[in-house]
Amino acid sequence: MSESGKDPAAPSGIPLPQPTELSKPHWDGCRDGVLRVQRCAACSRYVFIPQPICTHCQSDQLEWVDSCGRGRVYSHTTVHRPPRPEFDVPYVVAIVELDEGWHMLTNLIDCAPESVKVDMPVEVAFQRMSDRITLPMFRPAVRPPAGDPKVEGDTK
Amino acid sequence: MMSRSPFHDVAIVGAYNTVQARTADRPEMELLLDAMRGAVASAGLEFADVDGLNVTSSVQRYHSRQAVALLGGRPCWTGVDIGIPAVIEAAFAISAGLADVVLIATAQAREYTDRVKTAPWTRPSNEFVECWGLYTAAEFALIARRHMHLYGTRPESLAEVASAIRSNGARNPAALHYGREVSPEDVLNSRMVADPFHLLDCAVTCEGGAGLVMTSVERARDLDVQPVYVHGGGIERQGMAYMAPPVWDRYGHSGRTAARKAFQQAGLTPADVDVAEFYDPFSFEIIRQLEAFEFCAEGEGGEFVMDGRIRIDGELPIVTNGGLLSFSHAGMAQLLQKPIAAVQQLRGELPPVLTVPGAKLALASNGGAGALFCDVVLLGTEQP
Numbered sequence: 001m002s003e004s005g006k007d008p009a010a011p012s013g014i015p016l017p018q019p020t021e022l023s024k025p026h027w028d029g030c031r032d033g034v035l036r037v038q039r040c041a042a043c044s045r046y047v048f049i050p051q052p053i054c055t056h057c058q059s060d061q062l063e064w065v066d067s068c069g070r071g072r073v074y075s076h077t078t079v080h081r082p083p084r085p086e087f088d089v090p091y092v093v094a095i096v097e098l099d100e101g102w103h104m105l106t107n108l109i110d111c112a113p114e115s116v117k118v119d120m121p122v123e124v125a126f127q128r129m130s131d132r133i134t135l136p137m138f139r140p141a142v143r144p145p146a147g148d149p150k151v152e153g154d155t156k
Numbered sequence: 157m158m159s160r161s162p163f164h165d166v167a168i169v170g171a172y173n174t175v176q177a178r179t180a181d182r183p184e185m186e187l188l189l190d191a192m193r194g195a196v197a198s199a200g201l202e203f204a205d206v207d208g209l210n211v212t213s214s215v216q217r218y219h220s221r222q223a224v225a226l227l228g229g230r231p232c233w234t235g236v237d238i239g240i241p242a243v244i245e246a247a248f249a250i251s252a253g254l255a256d257v258v259l260i261a262t263a264q265a266r267e268y269t270d271r272v273k274t275a276p277w278t279r280p281s282n283e284f285v286e287c288w289g290l291y292t293a294a295e296f297a298l299i300a301r302r303h304m305h306l307y308g309t310r311p312e313s314l315a316e317v318a319s320a321i322r323s324n325g326a327r328n329p330a331a332l333h334y335g336r337e338v339s340p341e342d343v344l345n346s347r348m349v350a351d352p353f354h355l356l357d358c359a360v361t362c363e364g365g366a367g368l369v370m371t372s373v374e375r376a377r378d379l380d381v382q383p384v385y386v387h388g389g390g391i392e393r394q395g396m397a398y399m400a401p402p403v404w405d406r407y408g409h410s411g412r413t414a415a416r417k418a419f420q421q422a423g424l425t426p427a428d429v430d431v432a433e434f435y436d437p438f439s440f441e442i443i444r445q446l447e448a449f450e451f452c453a454e455g456e457g458g459e460f461v462m463d464g465r466i467r468i469d470g471e472l473p474i475v476t477n478g479g480l481l482s483f484s485h486a487g488m489a490q491l492l493q494k495p496i497a498a499v500q501q502l503r504g505e506l507p508p509v510l511t512v513p514g515a516k517l518a519l520a521s522n523g524g525a526g527a528l529f530c531d532v533v534l535l536g537t538e539q540p
Contacts, residue, residue: 017283027283049284049400074403075305077297079289081349084273087289093350095298095401105401107288118305135287 013086016133022050025064030134035067035124037102046102069124070141071098078113092116096138110139161421162251164540167376167383168243170199170259170369171499176332176484180265180363184213187263187365191489192223195261195367200380203227206369208255210235210242214264214487223261238262239491239522240531244389246370256371263365264487275361277487280398292437293350293358295402296526300352300440302404307455309443311352313462315343318357318439318481320467325478327468327509332362333482343439357439359480359490366489366496373539384499387517387534388421390414397527404525408444411521411530415449418519418532422540426451429534430515432472433497436479441524442466449519449532473512476501494520498535 019027029036038047042059053060076094079087092108094116108116109125121141128134172194174180174187182190192211196203209232211223220234233255235245246258268275278292303309322338325331338356346355376383392414394407419425426449434445443457451472452460460466466474477483477497480490498518500506517536523529 014289015281015286017287019283023283075298075302077294077301077350077352078348079294079350080347081274081293081355082289083279083291091289093288093290093294093298095302095403103401103403105284105288105290118302129287 014129015084015086016129022052026050027133029064029066030126030136031132033126033134035069035136036064037067037098037100038062039065046100048102048104067102068099071096071122073108073116073118073120073122074103075118076108076116078116094122094138096122104136107135107137108139109137161388161540163244163247163386163389163421165373166247166250166370166386167373167539168368168370168386168495168499168535169376169379169381169383170195170197170201170367171496172198172367173330173484173493173496174263174365176330176362176364176486178332178360178362182265184216184263184265185218187265187363188213188218188261191261191263191365191367192259195259195369198381199369199371201257201369205257206232206259208233208235208246208249208258210237210246210258210260212238212262212488214262215267233258235260238488240389240495240520240533241391241522242492243368243370243386243495243533244391244531247386247389250370250372256375258370259367260370260492261365261367262487262489262492264489265363267363267487268361282399284400285398290398292398292526293353295398296438296441296524297350297353298402299404299408299444299525300438303408303440303444304352306404307458309455309458311344312340313443313458314352314357314439315340317442317461317466318343320461321436321439321442321475321479322356322482324468324476324510325482328478328483328507331478331483332360333478336482352440353438356481359437359485360482362484362486364484364486364489366486366492368492368496368499382503382537384502384535384537385539387424387536387540388418389531389533390417391531392529394528397529400528402526402528407525407528409448410525410528411445411448411523411532412450414530414532418534422534424517424534429472429517429519431476431498431501431512431518432474433476433479433494433501433518433520434474435494435521435523435530436475436481437485437524438526439481441526442474444525445521445530448530449521468510468512476506476510476512491522494522495533495535502535502537
């Protein structure tokens with residue numbers, strides 16, 4: 001950590017998240033290899049990105065829980081013109097719908113961009129970027145998602 | 157039947173754009189003063205008539221209270237919003253008697269200097285977006301890709317939108333890309349930026365300013381200009397832009413509530429619209445807005461845009477000045493340029509080749525699904 005308390009950029013120069021008090025449990029979880037998300041004890045629904053109250057029922061009974069880290073590609077784009085030169089193109093940005101029903105932005109790795117399809121099963125693949133920050137990227141699922149036997153083995 | 161909207165007592169009487177250029181070679185303040193003077197002059201008014209101000213600039217962060225001082229410190233109402241919400245805010249102020257003549261003006265110069273990166277306004281910096289290499293093109297691409305998956309929307313439809321808009325800009329001498337005709341094939345053959353968006357599916361980057369003057373319908377009658385009347389408006393926000401993932405199921409219909417409210421105030425429907433000055437940061441956003449505003453059914457936007465329907469001589473001409481894809485995208489000025497385009501179209505101030513004969517009602521919009529906001533205003537040649 002630098003003197004300012006800010007995490008320096010990754011060796012590649014990619015700008016890394018600066019966790020806040022609100023988001024720290026999420027980023028600490030990633031560092032420890034667990035994908036953490038807020039869940040409402042009152043209505044049982046999930047909230048992401050982190051918020052101070054439940055965005056579904058407005059209760060303040062949010063708690064941090066562990067996600068299974070598996071889901072499907074909800075939408076995706078392959079970026080050829082990056083916002084800054086530190087990103088190596090092409091890379092895949094995706095929205096993943098987790099098996100628990102919540103969505104997050106991420107990068108898909110370990111797959112050719114042209115092979116990415118909506119609904120493709122994926123699983124979290126933690127990428128350590130610094131002592132403080134590990135990014136929850138995703139890759140094609142090795143195991144099929146729960147409750148969908150027909151895609152078994154279809155993970156190429 | 158709802159009661160009469162107070163917006164119906166308000167008219168736009170002045171609309172003006174400064175030069176728009178990739179680099180204007182003019183200081184931001186000079187562009188801003190040009191926008192202010194040009195807008196007031198186009199209304200047939202003088203600064204002495206203005207008693208309401210909403211003045212902003214992107215880089216120097218010039219604001220309305222500073223602008224009041226330019227008018228000698230005379231007591232003025234000041235507005236705080238930008239783009240179409242600034243127009244709606246001013247309409248409230250005028251209808252409530254807080255101001256008689258409101259000048260809205262904005263300008264941007266020298267904001268985009270580091271050309272190795274994409275433009276600063278495309279790059280959000282928060283912890284849940286920046287690390288993924290996400291920026292506006294990718295945000296809107298994620299919305300477009302989901303629509304293509306759900307409804308089979310084809311790249312050819314996106315290319316037709318971009319070509320139709322860019323063809324308008326090619327015929328507008330005031331547009332950045334004046335003279336640059338672009339066919340659908342040109343769009344599909346341009347380099348990929350963030351699929352499905354090719355380079356020519358994306359907005360230009362530009363410098364420039366814009367200004368607009370509003371007053372009461374009563375005052376407008378005394379002016380030597382053709383007033384354009386406010387028929388209705390709506391403002392819609394669903395959270396901060398570029399933080400939460402742009403999930404189609406939640407944000408795909410962004411602007412529907414705003415549009416419904418605007419049409420309800422006007423007592424009109426999308427079928428009454430002669431010209432649509434849609435916000436066009438990326439080609440797909442037109443297809444989405446056609447569905448969100450209920451010009452066509454869910455999933456049918458991709459087919460709606462084909463066969464020349466949205467071209468200048470088509471059934472529903474869109475983005476008649478060339479828009480963000482060809483005319484200009486200048487910091488925040490492009491937001492205000494949507495109602496300005498509607499006013500110029502309805503007044504017959506665009507080049508004849510871009511003037512839609514007999515157009516009486518125009519819709520203008522700001523924002524889009526990727527940005528989690530969408531605003532609408534309906535403007536017409538006759539008082540509602």
